[in-house]
Amino acid sequence: MSEIRANLLLLLAAAIWGLAWPDPFRGAVLASRLPAMLATTVALGGTFPRVWLGESFAALAMQLTLLGCYLLWTKADLLLLGARSKVLREISTC
Helix, strand or coil: CHHHHHHHHHHHHHHHCCCCCCCHHHHHHHHHHHHHHHHHHHHHHHHHHHHHCCCCCHHHHHHHHHHHHHHHHHHHHHHHHHHHHHHHHCCCCC
């Protein structure tokens, strides 16, 4: 009985959210990275003058590393969004 219920839930979800549409959770994760990257970029802009005046390079390196990680995670999210639609198109019966 639970298998029938699971299949019905999947059919209902497919009817509400089209299979070719992007994953809503992955899209939310991707959208949440934008404010984080913006905040890191603004903080990076405030750190440049302090490093220029002789402060430690560690603060600048930390923010550059965080920004690099955000960019890599964003690229991974975009690849995962594209992979879902590609898999749906490349399903074969062979």
